[in-house]
Amino acid sequence: MLVLRDGDVLGLLSSLSREEAQRLLSRLHDVLREFSQSKAAGPEERTIHQPERETIATRLGNTSLFMPSSITTSTGVKVVTISSGGLKGSINVFAPAGELLGVLNAEEVTAFRTSLAVMIAYVRYPHPKTKVVVFGAGRQAEWHVQLALLLGDVRQVTVVNRSSARRMERLFEQLRKRYPRTEFRLLLKTGAGPDYDTQLRSRLADSEVIFCCTPATTPHFPHSYLDRKSRFISLIGSYKPSMQEVDKDTLLSGDCIYVDTKEGCLVEAGELIKANVSADQLVEIGELHDDSLLRPNGNLVFKCVGMGIMDLVIARELLAMAKEKELGLRVDDF
Numbered sequence: 001m002l003v004l005r006d007g008d009v010l011g012l013l014s015s016l017s018r019e020e021a022q023r024l025l026s027r028l029h030d031v032l033r034e035f036s037q038s039k040a041a042g043p044e045e046r047t048i049h050q051p052e053r054e055t056i057a058t059r060l061g062n063t064s065l066f067m068p069s070s071i072t073t074s075t076g077v078k079v080v081t082i083s084s085g086g087l088k089g090s091i092n093v094f095a096p097a098g099e100l101l102g103v104l105n106a107e108e109v110t111a112f113r114t115s116l117a118v119m120i121a122y123v124r125y126p127h128p129k130t131k132v133v134v135f136g137a138g139r140q141a142e143w144h145v146q147l148a149l150l151l152g153d154v155r156q157v158t159v160v161n162r163s164s165a166r167r168m169e170r171l172f173e174q175l176r177k178r179y180p181r182t183e184f185r186l187l188l189k190t191g192a193g194p195d196y197d198t199q200l201r202s203r204l205a206d207s208e209v210i211f212c213c214t215p216a217t218t219p220h221f222p223h224s225y226l227d228r229k230s231r232f233i234s235l236i237g238s239y240k241p242s243m244q245e246v247d248k249d250t251l252l253s254g255d256c257i258y259v260d261t262k263e264g265c266l267v268e269a270g271e272l273i274k275a276n277v278s279a280d281q282l283v284e285i286g287e288l289h290d291d292s293l294l295r296p297n298g299n300l301v302f303k304c305v306g307m308g309i310m311d312l313v314i315a316r317e318l319l320a321m322a323k324e325k326e327l328g329l330r331v332d333d334f
Contacts, residue, residue, distance in 0.1 A: 100334055212245040221242060223250045
């Protein structure tokens, strides 16, 4: 049994090559395709098992999520707690007969796998993706930036946050060396005064990609800040009905809404709930059976709430990579 600490996971993911990232992207999309296809199969024929996650909200203000899943060749359970200090938890990966194969720190995996799911639709968006605006400065936002640079041709990145983000500033210092032709900028709401709204509106008007990565309860911007050109817009921050990252007009600005799971998004995503979105307005990315480009009529909007199978497939791949590179703590006779 192999234990991967947060530093082990971060080390593996931070050194990914473009080819390795594309391979992980392909593996994740394959599992999501299998998930969408398995819905029509009976219980005995089903290869993907994704029960609804259980949630416990305590009086201390902490929310714990319990996410079991199985892809037949592996079974996993992810347990995380979201608090004022961020997200903490672990992912347990089991062999089909129950042998514990590995335990991974969940914090970096959660941020990475969600961002990677966004990239499934992102790489199939055929319009320019050179100017990116990101709302949020946590690990989710960091991985959106890194994967967009790794898998695309980004020339301008603007990260919008309420206050100073030291981790993002340090990341920018590293990225400027690796991507000298790309402009990196932080736009902070706190202390910016009336000029903040002017700058935000200007950056959004220029943008071709918008990544929303915060548990906001009010929209980051009004739809009027966007002109009529097509954009790629992803929403991964809201996971409760009370949360909302964009308004109804922005949400419905394409001919459909792409999602990771219809059932999960209709129950958990505040944007969809408040807009009274129905299942027939949604397309799961697992329903995309080939690698052809997505050509939306309007904006390409993608909403992701996350599933245990996403953690499981990435955790399994990381365990294999760690064994090859002799990383982690091996525990025999567990």
